Amino acid sequence: MYYIGIDIGGTNLKAGLVDESYQIVAVKKAPLRFTSMEQMGETLAGMALGLVEDSGVDRAQVASVGMGFPGPVDNRAGVVIKTVNIPIRSMPVSEMFRRRWDIPVYLGNDADCAALGEYYHYEDKDIESLILVTLGTGIGTGIILNGRIHTGINGCAGEGGHIVIVHGGEQCTCGRKGCWERYASANALIRQTMAAMDEHKDSQMWTLCGGDLSRVDGRTAFEAMRRGDAAAKGVVDQYLSYLADGLANFVNIFQPEVIALGGGVSHERDEDLLLPLQSLVLDQCFGREARRRPKIVKAKLGNDAGIIGAALLGLADGR
Numbered sequence: 001m002y003y004i005g006i007d008i009g010g011t012n013l014k015a016g017l018v019d020e021s022y023q024i025v026a027v028k029k030a031p032l033r034f035t036s037m038e039q040m041g042e043t044l045a046g047m048a049l050g051l052v053e054d055s056g057v058d059r060a061q062v063a064s065v066g067m068g069f070p071g072p073v074d075n076r077a078g079v080v081i082k083t084v085n086i087p088i089r090s091m092p093v094s095e096m097f098r099r100r101w102d103i104p105v106y107l108g109n110d111a112d113c114a115a116l117g118e119y120y121h122y123e124d125k126d127i128e129s130l131i132l133v134t135l136g137t138g139i140g141t142g143i144i145l146n147g148r149i150h151t152g153i154n155g156c157a158g159e160g161g162h163i164v165i166v167h168g169g170e171q172c173t174c175g176r177k178g179c180w181e182r183y184a185s186a187n188a189l190i191r192q193t194m195a196a197m198d199e200h201k202d203s204q205m206w207t208l209c210g211g212d213l214s215r216v217d218g219r220t221a222f223e224a225m226r227r228g229d230a231a232a233k234g235v236v237d238q239y240l241s242y243l244a245d246g247l248a249n250f251v252n253i254f255q256p257e258v259i260a261l262g263g264g265v266s267h268e269r270d271e272d273l274l275l276p277l278q279s280l281v282l283d284q285c286f287g288r289e290a291r292r293r294p295k296i297v298k299a300k301l302g303n304d305a306g307i308i309g310a311a312l313l314g315l316a317d318g319r
Helices: 037-055 093-098 110-121 186-199 204-208 220-226 230-254 274-283 302-311 313-317
Strands: 002-008 012-018 024-031 062-069 079-082 089-091 105-109 130-135 139-145 258-262 295-298
Touching (some): 002 110, 002 302, 002 313, 012 037, 012 302, 024 037, 024 302, 037 089, 037 093, 062 110, 062 302, 062 313, 093 105, 105 302, 105 313, 110 139, 110 258, 110 302, 110 313, 130 230, 186 204, 186 230, 204 220, 204 230, 220 230, 230 258, 230 274, 274 295
Parallel strands (some): 002 062, 062 105, 130 258
Antiparallel strands (some): 002 012, 130 139
8 A cells, every 4th residue: 555645845845655664656746836725725636646647556555645734733623723834724624635535634743744754764663752853944843652643632732942941031933932942943053153153253163154154054063163163162062052951851751762853953973963962961851860761863764754754644543
C-alpha cells in the first residue's frame, strides 16, 4: 500500500507518495494559489489525484491521504481551525476533499507531522516518545508520546517556542514577552551575532561576512569561534545556554526518549552543538542520575519530514 502526504506551506504545496518503508517514491509541487476555501479544497484533491496518475499507481493501492497545515487542526472533525499567514478559518478540508476522492483523510499541524516523520524514521524502532525542535525563523516543536502525536484538547499543543525563559524579556509576536524562540531560534542567533559584532569591530565575524551585516547567518558565530574568536565564542555559549533552558523544560515535563533538532543550526559539528548541549541540558534536569536519559540527536529528514509525517497520520491514528 501507499500513503499520500501533502505539506501546505506559506507559498507552495508539496505532495508525496510514500511507500510501506516510509520512503517518498514520487513528488508533486505547485504554488499555493486560491481565492476561496472551496478552491483550496479542490486544489488539494486535484493535487493528490494528479500525483497518483503521474506515478502510475492505482487509486485502490492508496490507503489514506494526510495533510499538514501551519496551524491548529481538528482531525476528528476534519477541520482546519486556522492557519498562519494563509487566510483559512474553520475549513472542512476532509469533507471538501472527499467530494472528489472518497478516501480516509487525516489532518495535522505541520510541525507535528514533521515530528511524526522523524519518529517513524528513527533508528531505534522500539522508542515511544520523541520531540522534534526545529530552529528557524521561530522555534517549531512537535511532540510524540506513546507513538502518537500529542495535540492537546484543541489541537494547539506543542507550541514550545512560546514557553517563557526570560521573564519580562523581548516582545514576541505571540503577545508574550521572553519566549524561547526570541532567544534560541536561528533568527535569534543571527540577532545575537550582529549585536556582538557591533561591540567587537575587530571580530572574525566581520571578516566572515565580508563586512556586510546582511550576510550574517546562523553559521557565522560558530565558524568564527572555530577560528579562535573570543567574541564569537561568547555568542555561541550564550545561545547554547538559551537553547538548553528550553530543552530542559521539555525534558522535565515529558522525559522523552529522544529530542531531535532540525533547522540549519542543527548541522553544526557535534562537538560544537550536540555535545555541549547534552551536558547543559542534563545539568538542569530531574532524573539525571537515572540510567536512562533522553538523547539529543540531529533530525534526519529535512524538508521531507512534513510530507512523510503527513502521509503516516493514518498509521499513527490507528496505534
